[in-house]
Amino acid sequence: MPDPIVRVEDVGLRFDKFTALDGVSLSVETGQCIVICGPSGSGKSTLLRCINGLERFQAGEVFVDGVRVRDNTDLPKLRRGIGMVFQHFELYPHMTVLENITLAPIRAKGVPRAQAEKLARDYLERVGIADQADKYPGRLSGGQQQRAAIARALALEPKVMLFDEPTSALDPEMIAEVLYVMRDLARGGMTMLVVTHEMGFAREVADEVIFMDRGRVVERSGVKEFFTAPRADRTKEFLNKILVKF
């Protein structure tokens, strides 16, 4: 069996008195789509940021594609292999959509501009907003902005994609278009780690679901099992709370 693309071992992280992560371990195989859910403050987003070295953890180890993430790691090089999508899109407001996407390929990977632009247009096509390439992010709808942000991450041609609550800042009518793109990616074989409360997406697309609470992984199971027969009481409680809405 090949090495997992992402391996997190017993990671711990404290801010002052608050324990954000408390001995978290997980692994992601190439091609898997894993959904992480849990109440707010449970450490889901922090965990994602530890994987691409945006957050420094104090205990444990993280490996991405065999590279160990720690202080002296070449972080820019590591991050070029990991795409990340943020809750609030974080497109650069002073650049056009196309410039947003080509910035890192040109500056961080040294791809020639013409080639980077072609690549960018291909990915914009793929997320369905090829016609928006030359607009500024402020002119786009929320759903279009998030799809542009996904294209920006994809343009790195990453081995794994991290999604940090990609739909929770969106109006309801725009959630579907973003989930559609993500579903398409997962089916295309992209390795994905998705923090989300979209249980419909999890049920349909995810290979496994992880439930986190208070900085710990409470439960990890296959999708069917997770929704029909959760093991931990806290998972049941959480599912009751969020599924009752639908």
Added chain:
Amino acid sequence: MQYEFDWGMLLRSPYFGWIVEGVLTTFHLALLSWVLALTLGIVIGIFRVTNSRALRVIGTAYVELFRNIPLIVQLFLWLYVAPQLLPTETRLWWNRLDYVPYWTAVIGISFYTASRVAEQIRSAILAIPPGQFKAALSTGLTTTQTYRFVIVPYALRIILPALTSEFLTIFKNTALALTIGVVEITATTRKIEAWSFRGIEAYTVASLTYAATTILVVVFMSWLERRYYIPGLIRREREAA
């Protein structure tokens, strides 16, 4: 650097008396000007957001005129030019007053500062969400009650930090009154330096006066802000980060 310190000289006559006088002058000049600037500034600030076009023009003209001319130049205008425009009787009365430079400084500093206060008032009023007014009226409050219980308390919290810094600015600006002959603390220490050539000791007194007042005001205002602090209002950004 050759310099022999003599801090004791500050307590000797006549310097000590001068210092006390200078500090007091700085304080009452600042406070008196502040009261006037605040009153005038609130009026002009409200002018700038009223529905009346005439009042808005007056307000805008006032602000642009007074903030685009350096304060010292304004002080000179009040001292040399303004009295010439008065009727003869009034001019003679004015010139016979004691402390003409002092009253000139009060007028000059408060008119100048009023333009800055007006801008703060205007942006505070514009920062109040219009929905607040409608919401208050819809619960059956009268317009007066709406202002009294909803709008003013809200606006005050927004404007307090800005007014604090305006007060500290007026306090520092009183030093410019020395250009028209008001002997406040900076002028006093300049005079002590000229008499004794003890610049370090003298200017330290002035700097400490300004620094100590700043610290006191800042500590008091942040206590006030904390006391009336409302979660979710004003410091929203810091919490979101």
Added chain:
Amino acid sequence: MDWKVVAANYPLLLKGLLTSLQLTFVAIAFSLPLGCLIAIGRLSHRTWLSRACTAFVNVLRSNPLILILFWFYFLIPLITGQSVNDLTSIIIAFVVFFSVYFAEIVRSGIQSVGNRQIQAGLSTGLTYAQTMRFIVLPQAIRAMMPALITQCIVVFQGTTVVYVIGYSELLHTTSMIAERTVRPVEMYLAVAAIYFVVCYSASLLARRFEKGRA
């Protein structure tokens, strides 16, 4: 009133205005870069550096410009052990004094961009320096422009303070003419108009940047 006195002294006034403008430019040219350094120092993760810069800013901000001018006017000859010309003392006082105001503008400009944009830049594999250069600074400069221009107007208005040590910028020149010709009303009104025109034009420029941002 007799406006001929203004016309007659027009060359002197122009020379005074140019001196004031030169003083403004030199002060800005040195205090803006120094202000950037102080701002970066305040944002540094090294506690001692950030504290030292904060203290420097707070001490200077609590003092009036005129007092700082007196301080340097007295201290510089004492420290260097020789008499220096007025202009040197004036420029050093202005640069030190205004650098802290520029520092505060630069700091809030950088902070206005926000940590999340930095994280987004880093997450795509840009280095910290690249993130600063391509993502943070272009946005920060845009956000700072109106405040920077306004501060330049403040520096220009601040040059009137050197009147007290008799350096012949616009205001001092005017006061000399006013005294010589015994025409203070015309002269001071004229000089007020000159200051107004310069400052008001610059403030219109600042407002254009403000609108451009929205």
